[in-house]
Amino acid sequence: MVSPRLVAKIEAEEPTLRLAVLIDADNAQAAVIEGLLAEIARFGEATVKRIYGDFTAPTSSSWKKVLQQFAIKPVQQFAYTTGKNATDSTLIIDAMDLLYTRKFDGFCLITSDSDFTGLAMRLREEGLTVLGFGEKKTPDAFRNACHKFVFTEVLRPSAATEPNALAKKADNAQRTTQAQLPVEVAETKQEFPKKFVLAALEQSSDDAGWAHLGTFGSYLTKLQPDFDSRLYGYKKLSDLVKAKTELFVTEERQVPGSIHKVLYLRAK
Numbered sequence: 001m002v003s004p005r006l007v008a009k010i011e012a013e014e015p016t017l018r019l020a021v022l023i024d025a026d027n028a029q030a031a032v033i034e035g036l037l038a039e040i041a042r043f044g045e046a047t048v049k050r051i052y053g054d055f056t057a058p059t060s061s062s063w064k065k066v067l068q069q070f071a072i073k074p075v076q077q078f079a080y081t082t083g084k085n086a087t088d089s090t091l092i093i094d095a096m097d098l099l100y101t102r103k104f105d106g107f108c109l110i111t112s113d114s115d116f117t118g119l120a121m122r123l124r125e126e127g128l129t130v131l132g133f134g135e136k137k138t139p140d141a142f143r144n145a146c147h148k149f150v151f152t153e154v155l156r157p158s159a160a161t162e163p164n165a166l167a168k169k170a171d172n173a174q175r176t177t178q179a180q181l182p183v184e185v186a187e188t189k190q191e192f193p194k195k196f197v198l199a200a201l202e203q204s205s206d207d208a209g210w211a212h213l214g215t216f217g218s219y220l221t222k223l224q225p226d227f228d229s230r231l232y233g234y235k236k237l238s239d240l241v242k243a244k245t246e247l248f249v250t251e252e253r254q255v256p257g258s259i260h261k262v263l264y265l266r267a268k
Helices: 004-010 030-043 058-064 086-099 114-125 140-145 165-175 194-204 213-223 237-243
Strands: 017-024 044-053 073-076 106-110 129-134 148-151 248-254 261-267
Touching: 017 030, 017 086, 030 044, 030 058, 030 106, 030 129, 044 058, 044 086, 073 086, 086 106, 086 114, 106 114, 114 129, 114 140, 129 140, 140 148, 194 213, 194 261, 213 237, 213 261, 237 248, 237 261
Parallel strands: 017 044, 017 106, 044 073, 106 129, 129 148
Antiparallel strands: 248 261
C-alpha cells in the first residue's frame, strides 16, 4: 500500500520524509543529478546521500565532477573479479545497516538494475517508503517493487543549460504552454493510457462520479508505480486532467473553513 505521506508529498508543500539516497554509479547517469535531487526534494529531505562504484574506472569520471558540488558521499568499491558486481552487494549491505538505525522514513534507490528488486521489497516489508529512479530500460520487476518510480529521462537538463539557450528558449516559448514541459522532456512523451486512467478514475470516485485529485493520483500510483504526468507532456497531474477536456470535467471546491481550494474531477 502506498504510504499516505508519500501521496501527500506528490503535490504538497512541505517535505516530511527523512530519506536515504543510494546511487548505483554503474547504472545511473551523472547528467541527471541536479534534476534528480530536485525531484527527491519534492518527497522529503535527503538526509543521507551516498553513491557506490569504482571511481578509479574511466566510466565513473563524470560522477567525480559532481560529487563535491552536490555533497554526495562516494563509497569506493573495487571490481575484484571480472563479471561480478561488488557494487550491488556494498549498496545492499549499507541499505540494511541504515534500515536498522530506524532513522529513516524511506529510501531512494537510483538504479536501472533489477538486482535491487529484493532490496526494495525488503524495505517495503519494514513499512518504509521506497522511491525508485531509473531509465526506461529498467525492468518491470524493480519498477513495481517501488511505491513510486520516476524515469530519469524526464529529469534531464532543460534547454536553458545548452548552447544557444536564448534562441532555443524563445522558439520553445511559442510552441509550448505553461503546463507543458520543455522540448527535451516532451520528446519522452508516451501514448496516453486512456483506458487505464479512466478505469482508475472510476475506482477512486464517489457515488456521484467525482474524485479528489489526490485520491485519484494515489490510486494511479498504487496500480502503476511508474505513472508520471511528465511522460505525457505535463508537469503535474492537475495540469494533465485540466488539459484533457475530452476526457475529464474538473471543478475547484472550497475547503471548509479555509481560503484554499481543491480540485475534483469526473469522467466526461
